[in-house]
Amino acid sequence: MRHVLGLSGGKDSAALAVLMHKEVPEMEYFFCDTHKELQETYDFLDRLRSRLNIKIHFLSAERGFDHWLDVYGGMLPSPQVRWCTRQLKILPFEQFVGSDEAVSYVAIRSDEPEREGYKSSKPNITVRFPFRERGFEKKDVVKILEDYKIGLPEYYSWRTRSGCSFCFFQRKFEWVMLAERHPNKFREAVKYEESHSDGRHYTWSQGETLSELLARKKEVIADHERMLAQRQIENRSRALVDVLSEVLDDEDDTLPCVQCHY
Numbered sequence: 001m002r003h004v005l006g007l008s009g010g011k012d013s014a015a016l017a018v019l020m021h022k023e024v025p026e027m028e029y030f031f032c033d034t035h036k037e038l039q040e041t042y043d044f045l046d047r048l049r050s051r052l053n054i055k056i057h058f059l060s061a062e063r064g065f066d067h068w069l070d071v072y073g074g075m076l077p078s079p080q081v082r083w084c085t086r087q088l089k090i091l092p093f094e095q096f097v098g099s100d101e102a103v104s105y106v107a108i109r110s111d112e113p114e115r116e117g118y119k120s121s122k123p124n125i126t127v128r129f130p131f132r133e134r135g136f137e138k139k140d141v142v143k144i145l146e147d148y149k150i151g152l153p154e155y156y157s158w159r160t161r162s163g164c165s166f167c168f169f170q171r172k173f174e175w176v177m178l179a180e181r182h183p184n185k186f187r188e189a190v191k192y193e194e195s196h197s198d199g200r201h202y203t204w205s206q207g208e209t210l211s212e213l214l215a216r217k218k219e220v221i222a223d224h225e226r227m228l229a230q231r232q233i234e235n236r237s238r239a240l241v242d243v244l245s246e247v248l249d250d251e252d253d254t255l256p257c258v259q260c261h262y
Contacts, residue, residue: 002028003028011142017048068088076203078168097122104125
C-alpha cells in the first residue's frame with residue numbers, strides 16, 4: 001500500500017505534510033508542475049522540503065499547457081471547463097500511482113464543508129481528509145506552519161490562492177498585482193487572450209480583457225484598498241492575510257480546484 005500526499009504550493013497541503021510526515025514516514029510527496037507557476041511557489045516548496053527533510057516528486061504531463069490549448073481549440077480554461085486541472089494535474093497524479101493500491105491524503109479543512117476533494121475514478125485509490133477527521137480549521141493550519149517555522153508562501157501578501165501564474169480563479173486585484181510583480185507572466189497571459197481567425201475571443205477575467213483590466217489599474221487598487229481598510233477597522237484583531245482573503249472573496253468566492261489550491 002502506497003501513501004501519497006499532493007502539494008499545491010499553498011498553506012493547507014504544506015501543513016498537512018507537516019502533520020503527516022512523522023505519522024506516515026513512508027509518505028510520498030508530489031507536486032504536479034504545470035511549468036506555469038510563480039517562483040514563490042517553488043521557493044515555498046523548497047522551504048518545506050528542507051524543513052521536513054522530505055523528497056518531493058515533481059510530476060509533469062507528457063504534453064504541456066500549449067498543446068492542450070490547441071486540442072481544446074484555443075478555448076482558455078474556465079470555472080465551467082477546467083481542462084487544465086484534468087490534463088495537467090489529475091492525469092499526472094494517476095499515472096504516478098498507476099495500478100498500485102494507494103491512499104491519497106487531501107488537505108481540505110473542517111471549516112470548508114462546501115469543498116469537495118479529489119474523487120478518483122480509479123478503484124485502487126482511496127482518499128482521506130485528515131484535517132476533517134480531526135476537526136482542524138484554518139487557524140490550526142497557520143499554527144502548524146508557525147510552530148515548524150515554515151510560515152506562509154510569500155505570494156500571500158497579494159494573492160490568497162496557489163496555482164498557475166495565469167489561473168482563471170484570480171480576482172481582478174490579483175491580476176493587477178501579477179502585472180506589477182511578475183510583468184513577464186502577465187504579458188504571457190495577455191498573449192493567450194488573442195482573438196482567433198474565426199472571431200472567437202476568450203478572456204481570463206470575466207467581462208474584460210487583461211489589457212482593459214490593467215487600464216483600470218488605479219481604480220482596481222483604490223477599490224481594493226478601500227475595502228481592505230474598512231475590513232481592518234471591523235476586524236482589528238484579525239491577521240492581515242485573513243482580512244485580505246475576505247476582501248478578495250467579496251469580489252469572487254468561486255471555489256477553486258482542490259488539486260491546485262489547498
